[in-house]
Amino acid sequence: MGIFQMTKTVLRNIAGGPATRQYPAVPARTSPLTRGHVVFDPSTCRSCNICSRKCPCEAIRIDKEEKIWEIDRMRCIACGDCVESCPFGSVTMxxxxFPPVMEHxxxxxxxxxxxxEKPAKKPVEEDTGA
Ligand code: SF4
Ligand code: SF4
Incomplete structure (x- = not known):
């Protein structure tokens, strides 16, 4: 890198200020593709366990006996696998x-x-013998 180009880069960085933000003091920028945090709707969940099996971080735990669905925010990396895999739309992003957490x-x-619900049975076609 030539001295001229380096000076240009240094001056641009000085004028432009820091490229990073003091999150969470300063709100983070988001885009339409931002994956922020997982939201769960217990009213539509059918405890099929798919989200828990798909989660690469073991962040979701389901106990069918106790009727519990839980997520460990510290483990979750917001990959979105649970959102894509839930057949009932109970998990969204x-x-x-989510505010930073320092412990589980x-x-x-x-x-x-x-x-x-079971799919409706097809009506049995009568054998006309033809
Ligand atoms: S995949 Fe959806 S319906 Fe199945 S347990 Fe997870 S949240 Fe509930
Ligand atoms: S977003 Fe990814 S890491 Fe977080 S709970 Fe869902 S599957 Fe697990």
Whole structure:
């Protein structure tokens, strides 16, 4: 890098201020693709356990007996696998970031197990013998 180019870069950085933000004191920037934090809707969850199996960080734990769905915010890396895998749309992603946590922050929800409806049976076609 030539001296001229380096001087230009230094001056640009001085004039432009820091490239980083003092988050969380200063709100983080978001874009339409930002994956902020996982939101769970217990009313639609059917405790199928798919989100828990898909989570690469073991952040989600489901106890069917106790009807508990819980997420450890410290483990969650906001990868979105649980959101994509939930067949009932019970897990969604909101763009704002969850406040930073310094220790395991387990959020616990009580779920109402709703048995999935069976698909309607097809009417049996009568054998006309033709
Ligand atoms: S959140 Fe979705 S994937 Fe996870 S147990 Fe409930 S219904 Fe199944
Ligand atoms: S966003 Fe990723 S890491 Fe977080 S709970 Fe869902 S699957 Fe696990």
């Amino acid at each position: 909101e763009q704002d970031y 922050a387990v959020e616990r929800y009580t779920i109402t197990y709703v048995k999935p």
